[in-house]
Amino acid sequence: xxxxxxxxxxxxxxxxxxxxxxxxxxxxxxxxxxxxxxxxxxxxxxxxxxxxxxxxxxxxxxxxxxxxxxxxxxxxxxxxxxxxxxxxxxxxxxxxxxxxxxxxxxxxxxxxxxxxxxxxxxxxxxxxxxxxxxxxxxxxxxxxxxxxxxxxxxxxxxxxxxxxxxxxxxxxxxxxxxxxxxxxxxxxxxxxxxxxxxxxxxxxxxxxxxxxxxxx
Amino acid sequence: xxxxxxxxxxxxxxxxxxxxxxxxxxxxxxxxxxxxxxxxxxxxxxxxxxxxxxxxxxxxxxxxxxxxxxxxxxxxxxxxxxxxxxxxxxxxxxxxxxxxxxxxxxxxxxxxxxxxxxxxxxxxxxxxxxxxxxxxxxxxxxxxxxxxxxxxxxxxxxxxxxxxxxxxxxxxxxxxxxxxxxxxxxxxxxxxxxxxxxxxxxxxxxxxxxxxxxxx
DNA sequence: CAGACTAACCTACACCTGCAAGAAAACCGA
DNA sequence: TCGGTTTTCTTGCAGGTGTAGGTTAGTCTG
Numbered sequence: 410x411x412x413x414x415x416x417x418x419x420x421x422x423x424x425x426x427x428x429x430x431x432x433x434x435x436x437x438x439x440x441x442x443x444x445x446x447x448x449x450x451x452x453x454x455x456x457x458x459x460x461x462x463x464x465x466x467x468x469x470x471x472x473x474x475x476x477x478x479x480x481x482x483x484x485x486x487x488x489x490x491x492x493x494x495x496x497x498x499x500x501x502x503x504x505x506x507x508x509x510x511x512x513x514x515x516x517x518x519x520x521x522x523x524x525x526x527x528x529x530x531x532x533x534x535x536x537x538x539x540x541x542x543x544x545x546x547x548x549x550x551x552x553x554x555x556x557x558x559x560x561x562x563x564x565x566x567x568x569x570x571x572x573x574x575x576x577x578x579x580x581x582x583x584x585x586x587x588x589x590x591x592x593x594x595x596x597x598x599x600x601x602x603x604x605x606x607x608x609x610x611x612x613x614x615x616x617x618x619x620x621x622x623x624x625x
Numbered sequence: 626x627x628x629x630x631x632x633x634x635x636x637x638x639x640x641x642x643x644x645x646x647x648x649x650x651x652x653x654x655x656x657x658x659x660x661x662x663x664x665x666x667x668x669x670x671x672x673x674x675x676x677x678x679x680x681x682x683x684x685x686x687x688x689x690x691x692x693x694x695x696x697x698x699x700x701x702x703x704x705x706x707x708x709x710x711x712x713x714x715x716x717x718x719x720x721x722x723x724x725x726x727x728x729x730x731x732x733x734x735x736x737x738x739x740x741x742x743x744x745x746x747x748x749x750x751x752x753x754x755x756x757x758x759x760x761x762x763x764x765x766x767x768x769x770x771x772x773x774x775x776x777x778x779x780x781x782x783x784x785x786x787x788x789x790x791x792x793x794x795x796x797x798x799x800x801x802x803x804x805x806x807x808x809x810x811x812x813x814x815x816x817x818x819x820x821x822x823x824x825x826x827x828x829x830x831x832x833x834x835x836x837x838x839x840x841x
Numbered sequence: 842c843a844g845a846c847t848a849a850c851c852t853a854c855a856c857c858t859g860c861a862a863g864a865a866a867a868c869c870g871a
Numbered sequence: 872t873c874g875g876t877t878t879t880c881t882t883g884c885a886g887g888t889g890t891a892g893g894t895t896a897g898t899c900t901g
Contacts, residue, residue: 432848432897457887468850473889536760543759544752547804577805577824584804585797588763592796608793615831648867648878673857684880689859 437475439465441486444479449528452537453483480541483533487542490529494522495549498586499613500557512613516606523590524598531594534587543587550583551576582616653691655681657702660695665744668753669699696757699749703758706745710738711765714802715829716773728829732822739806740814747810750803759803766799767792798832 443464447456456479462469476482497519499512523530533542555576589609593600600608659681663672672695678685692698713735715728739746749758771792805825809816816824 430848430898436849458889459887469888470851470890471849474848474850478888534756536757538756540750540754540756540759541752543756544807547807551804551808577808577821578828580804580808581801581825581828582804584807585801587804588767588796588798588800589793591760591763591800592767592793605793609797612794612797612832615834616828646868646877652879674859675857685858686860686881687879690878693859 436467436471439467444482444486448532453532454537480539483539483542484545491546495553497522513606513610516609517603520602520605534591547583547587551579554579554582652683652687655683660698660702664748669748670753696755699755699758700761707762711769713738729822729826732825733819736818736821750807751811763799763803767795770795770798
């Protein structure tokens with residue numbers, strides 16, 4: 410299931426070296442750790458490159474040797490977490506005895522994962538956050554949905570016109586999940602993850618035609 | 626720069642209030658026009674306050690007299706367009722002869738409106754865009770959905786638990802529309818608006834349980 | 842271990858940011 | 872038209888940004 414996704418999955422500006430060089434790893438992990446610390450403290454828009462570099466005990470120019478700006482670091486620094494997040498989305502299990510149970514379980518894990526790093530995700534997804542990171546997450550969710558659908562396409566009717574590579578419903582669902590997540594985070598996570606899963610599941614099942622008892 | 630208007634101290638917004646003063650109108654419209662011009666030329670992230678002020682033939686400090694940064698101007702400058710955009714979303718017409726026809730028509734208008742200012746919306750919603758504007762649009766769509774649903778709540782089966790004030794499905798649908806729109810714009814609007822409407826409508830109708838052609 | 846490599850650092854620069862006085866100009870109502 | 876009010880402009884400042892060139896020092900390889 411897992412794409413490899415180490416800390417440096419996203420290629421920064423120059424050569425994408427999944428390097429063995431200790432210096433690179435040291436600097437990048439220090440920067441990532443510093444950013445994640447800072448983003449739990451204040452809004453992303455109030456965090457400067459100098460702030461991150463200082464906190465990481467790294468020179469400012471070393472930052473620019475790896476990332477173009479704070480948003481790019483954020484995108485890279487959260488890749489592992491985002492991958493884990495997306496993995497917890499429900500995939501239609503082809504041979505499960507109780508797919509509904511499975512799905513709500515996965516959804517609960519999804520919201521729990523959000524809640525676990527609520528400060529981080531709220532800062533990244535909110536109005537003061539990073540359009541870049543949000544877009545990145547949405548693309549990844551859409552891709553995951555697309556993959557999952559292709560894997561089980563045999564029993565799903567083609568909704569999109571046959572000539573269309575543009576997967577509208579994946580974009581639809583990915584945006585929807587981000588919308589729900591962002592809204593929930595901004596309200597301070599008023600409902601527990603399990604309840605959010607219970608609230609979200611009917612919507613997803615309506616979209617994907619899993620028997621939930623309401624649709625013909 | 627003044628926080629309060631002398632006449633209507635109750636009026637909350639300084640920048641958004643259409644003041645009678647000709648100078649204010651002149652400056653604000655000049656700034657808005659300049660930003661919209663620039664955002665059609667290059668990415669929002671490459672547009673500085675100085676750029677906008679220069680293009681608007683206005684001093685930089687006059688900009689700060691009205692807006693905190695470029696994102697705030699973008700939010701204000703697009704309000705009219707965004708309102709028009711949201712108005713073109715389908716609302717369940719209670720007494721329509723053919724609600725499906727109505728809905729796809731509204732959706733077509735929605736996508737056509739996006740396409741008309743494709744450069745603008747692509748720049749605002751994309752990865753280099755403004756998280757602030759995106760969040761703003763999402764909230765407005767969610768509010769519109771919420772309002773529309775309340776207006777027609779009598780004949781809609783309640784899917785969400787009754788005790789929940791937190792309108793998950795509105796956030797879900799709002800995010801979904803933004804996801805579809807963003808994706809479509811970033812791909813360069815490959816399908817015409819009518820086709821996008823045809824692709825999106827089944828998803829919305831699955832969510833809201835409108836049944837095609839069965840309601841005379 | 843020694844040498845080649847290259848990441849990290851330093852300095853410097855031109856530009857942008859957000860803000861704050863205060864002077865100059867435009868506005869509105871009487 | 873006049874006078875008070877409000878807006879705009881000017882000037883200045885302490886930061887932050889993104890880039891470039893060159894130096895120092897850590898790392899991998901032979």
